[in-house]
Amino acid sequence: MDTGNLLLLVVVMVAVAYYMGRQRSMALARPLGGIRHLHSLPFYYAMRAALWCAIPALVVLGLWLVFDDSFIRTLVIGGLPADQLPASESARGLLLNQINNVASGALPVDSVSPAVAAAAERLGHLRQISTMALAVAVIVVGMLGAAWGWLKISPQLRARQQVERVLQVLFMLCALIAILTTVGILMSVLFESIRFFGKISPVDFLFGLKWSPQIALRADQVASEGFFGAIPLFVGTLLISAIALIVAVPVGLMSAIYLAEYAHPKLRAFAKPALEVLAGVPTVVYGFFAALTVAPFIRNLGESMGLDVASESALAAGLVMGVMIIPFVSSLADDVITAVPQSLRDGSLGLGATQSETIKKVIIPAALPGIMGGILLAASRAIGETMIVVMAAGLSANLTVNPLEAVTTVTVQIVTLLTGDQEFDSAKTLAAFALGLMLFLTTLALNVLALRIVKKYREEYE
Amino acid sequence: MDNASTLNKGQQVRRAANPLQAEGKPPMSNEHPYPEKTVGAPFVDDPKMRMRDVDVFYGDKQAIHGVSLDIGKNEVVALIGPSGCGKSTFLRSLNRMNDTIDICRVSGSLHLEEQDLYDPKMDVVELRARVGMVFQKPNPFPKSIYDNVAYGPRLHGLANKKYDLDEIVETSLRKAGLWEEVKDRLHQPGTGLSGGQQQRLCIARTIAVSPEVVLMDEPCSALDPIATAKIEELIAELSESYTIAIVTHSMQQAARVSQRTAYFHLGHLVEMNDTDTVFTKPQHSLTEAYITGRFG
Numbered sequence: 001m002d003t004g005n006l007l008l009l010v011v012v013m014v015a016v017a018y019y020m021g022r023q024r025s026m027a028l029a030r031p032l033g034g035i036r037h038l039h040s041l042p043f044y045y046a047m048r049a050a051l052w053c054a055i056p057a058l059v060v061l062g063l064w065l066v067f068d069d070s071f072i073r074t075l076v077i078g079g080l081p082a083d084q085l086p087a088s089e090s091a092r093g094l095l096l097n098q099i100n101n102v103a104s105g106a107l108p109v110d111s112v113s114p115a116v117a118a119a120a121e122r123l124g125h126l127r128q129i130s131t132m133a134l135a136v137a138v139i140v141v142g143m144l145g146a147a148w149g150w151l152k153i154s155p156q157l158r159a160r161q162q163v164e165r166v167l168q169v170l171f172m173l174c175a176l177i178a179i180l181t182t183v184g185i186l187m188s189v190l191f192e193s194i195r196f197f198g199k200i201s202p203v204d205f206l207f208g209l210k211w212s213p214q215i216a217l218r219a220d221q222v223a224s225e226g227f228f229g230a231i232p233l234f235v236g237t238l239l240i241s242a243i244a245l246i247v248a249v250p251v252g253l254m255s256a257i258y259l260a261e262y263a264h265p266k267l268r269a270f271a272k273p274a275l276e277v278l279a280g281v282p283t284v285v286y287g288f289f290a291a292l293t294v295a296p297f298i299r300n301l302g303e304s305m306g307l308d309v310a311s312e313s314a315l316a317a318g319l320v321m322g323v324m325i326i327p328f329v330s331s332l333a334d335d336v337i338t339a340v341p342q343s344l345r346d347g348s349l350g351l352g353a354t355q356s357e358t359i360k361k362v363i364i365p366a367a368l369p370g371i372m373g374g375i376l377l378a379a380s381r382a383i384g385e386t387m388i389v390v391m392a393a394g395l396s397a398n399l400t401v402n403p404l405e406a407v408t409t410v411t412v413q414i415v416t417l418l419t420g421d422q423e424f425d426s427a428k429t430l431a432a433f434a435l436g437l438m439l440f441l442t443t444l445a446l447n448v449l450a451l452r453i454v455k456k457y458r459e460e461y462e
Numbered sequence: 463m464d465n466a467s468t469l470n471k472g473q474q475v476r477r478a479a480n481p482l483q484a485e486g487k488p489p490m491s492n493e494h495p496y497p498e499k500t501v502g503a504p505f506v507d508d509p510k511m512r513m514r515d516v517d518v519f520y521g522d523k524q525a526i527h528g529v530s531l532d533i534g535k536n537e538v539v540a541l542i543g544p545s546g547c548g549k550s551t552f553l554r555s556l557n558r559m560n561d562t563i564d565i566c567r568v569s570g571s572l573h574l575e576e577q578d579l580y581d582p583k584m585d586v587v588e589l590r591a592r593v594g595m596v597f598q599k600p601n602p603f604p605k606s607i608y609d610n611v612a613y614g615p616r617l618h619g620l621a622n623k624k625y626d627l628d629e630i631v632e633t634s635l636r637k638a639g640l641w642e643e644v645k646d647r648l649h650q651p652g653t654g655l656s657g658g659q660q661q662r663l664c665i666a667r668t669i670a671v672s673p674e675v676v677l678m679d680e681p682c683s684a685l686d687p688i689a690t691a692k693i694e695e696l697i698a699e700l701s702e703s704y705t706i707a708i709v710t711h712s713m714q715q716a717a718r719v720s721q722r723t724a725y726f727h728l729g730h731l732v733e734m735n736d737t738d739t740v741f742t743k744p745q746h747s748l749t750e751a752y753i754t755g756r757f758g
């Protein structure tokens with residue numbers, strides 16, 4: 001029985017356990033005069049029986065799947081005649097692969113030595129036994145668990161507390177998975193970066209002005225030495241993000257003011273989600289919009305004014321990215337502006353201020369921290385954005401602040417470094433991790449700052 | 463409900479005790495025994511503000527029913543009544559703060575001296591500079607004490623030089639009885655003051671634009687007794703230079719600070735008279751029921 005079917009069977013057993021648990025608790029309740037004489041609702045007894053069935057079965061299944069393969073391998077290798085056993089670890093791996101291939105039928109049996117053929121046969125045999133044993137073990141454990149859960153049901157059983165406890169642990173495990181994944185990613189990036197800094201000095205990386213990561217792939221190639229100065233990339237990133245913010249902050253802020261202060265509630269109810277859709281457009285769509293529409297438009301416009309514009313320019317990417325992050329600014333700003341208490345508006349209006357004076361002198365200053373938070377979140381989004389830049393801003397690492405020239409950004413370089421065939425421990429590939437680490441730290445800092453500001457602001461009116 | 467029985471009792475008492483009404487027209491509705499005309503003396507000679515037949519609607523719901531009253535020069539008028547009877551609504555229509563509520567409509571004639579408040583040509587900015595307002599909850603702006611007081615004068619261009627502005631700020635704070643407490647911390651945030659100080663700051667902020675009338679909507683309801691006493695003292699002083707209309711839910715407060723008192727009931731002005739008369743010899747049974755604590 002394969003694992004999929006086995007899982008299905010477990011589900012069926014759990015359902016049965018649930019049903020039986022429910023029936024038994026109801027049956028116990030009946031002579032007592034109704035379910036209110038039970039300690040917990042029948043649902044909890046049923047849940048408890050189901051959990052008793054599911055958890056042991058799944059634990060057995062999981063452990064088996066994890067250890068089964070290496071256990072069988074050890075058995076197979078151990079079964080080989082001593083003179084056939086290769087000494088080195090890697091040769092042993094190769095041999096195992098060979099045995100594997102024979103067993104799965106990818107290699108014809110007569111192309112290998114008889115010892116290997118025998119081992120392959122044993123491997124297949126062991127696998128069969130293992131699958132059978134697994135099925136039996138899971139079913140038996142699941143049934144025992146369910147039976148235990150079912151038998152223990154009594155009016156005094158504190159099933160509710162027990163189920164709550166288990167669910168709590170389950171939720172915690174899920175939260176843990178998310179956290180551990182983040183930590184894991186961070187660790188792997190960190191370790192690879194450390195390897196990178198073993199090859200290239202951090203000073204060259206952080207302060208170098210030239211980025212040209214082309215290095216010899218093989219020892220016999222003419223070695224062109226790579227340059228790993230990250231400054232042009234960060235300048236490019238900042239340039240494009242700055243252009244994006246120059247677009248997004250005024251537009252976002254003013255539309256937020258309009259929505260929060262002037263728009264009719266009905267219009268607001270429609271316009272706010274509509275604006276937020278902008279954030280949901282896939283960035284690749286923005287990317288080709290930037291590359292195919294905005295960039296040529298800017299170039300033609302520039303040429304008609306006698307300016308020299310590259311066909312891929314920071315301006316095009318920045319403008320489109322600005323449009324993309326408008327909702328980050330407007331949505332948050334709208335929230336904080338609406339959160340400014342009505343009493344402050346009344347106070348200002350009551351002194352004879354007009355609505356726009358009130359907005360300018362009372363509401364915006366009061367909401368400023370929250371607005372800043374929104375802008376920082378938008379900025380960290382802009383810095384991390386890749387697709388638009390890949391498509392519209394180009395790949396050449398120019399160190400320039402001229403928005404009409406092509407620039408490249410950290411994220412774009414990470415993409416180019418890692419696409420194509422590379423040796424995994426070359427400085428070129430490892431550089432991607434170092435860039436990733438820098439980027440991560442930058443956006444993390446921005447996010448932390450933004451969240452702090454927003455939080456501090458929230459507390460102010462409470 | 464208790465209220466309903468009180469009303470019914472009130473109706474009988476009124477019929478017996480008030481010969482004017484007994485032979486006059488029937489009451490406006492059978493459930494609410496309101497007098498056809500406000501009982502007492504709602505009008506004065508040469509008033510500061512003159513309101514006639516004021517109706518206020520929130521959407522389809524009428525919150526004020528044909529209220530007519532005068533507010534005399536340099537007098538303190540108290541508006542009292544059970545909560546939800548429309549005191550705030552009426553007060554807010556006196557400087558058109560109700561304009562900020564979309565569904566709110568005001569009709570009738572409301573005059574500040576000879577000017578019609580709801581004349582299309584009336585400038586709300588100017589009106590609110592002449593009729594200032596202090597709110598129920600102290601609402602200083604999240605700015606410095608100085609900037610709070612200077613807010614209005616700056617808006618209306620009342621001071622040309624920093625020196626003039628400083629002077630306005632100081633006089634306003636002195637009049638509000640706050641100067642001694644804050645003169646060393648003018649540039650600290652106004653939100654850092656205690657509740658009572660904040661409310662006096664709001665009063666200073668209001669009088670900094672030299673209004674003629676000051677409207678106060680339960681200015682002490684968020685304050686402790688000591689802070690309340692200070693504000694009441696302040697109101698007495700301010701009445702020398704300003705006309706004041708104050709909403710309060712405390713009858714003692716109305717008795718202490720006001721010269722005339724208006725009693726509102728479910729959007730109707732039931733009775734208005736000298737404060738002493740209202741509290742010692744109420745003419746209408748509803749007023750009597752309210753001031754003797756039978757409902758409220």
Ligand SMILES: Nc1ncnc2c1ncn2[C@@H]1O[C@H](COP(=O)(O)OP(=O)(O)O)[C@@H](O)[C@H]1O
Pocket residue numbers: 520525543544545546547548549550551552563
């Ligand atoms: N913004 C508003 N929208 C709709 N109805 C309102 C609004 N403000 C007050 N009301 C209604 O008008 C009536 C009078 O309210 P209000 O003037 O606040 O009473 P008071 O100040 O005497 O307690 C109440 O029934 C209240 O529900």
Ligand SMILES: [Mg+2]
Pocket residue numbers: 549550551
């Ligand atoms: Mg009120």
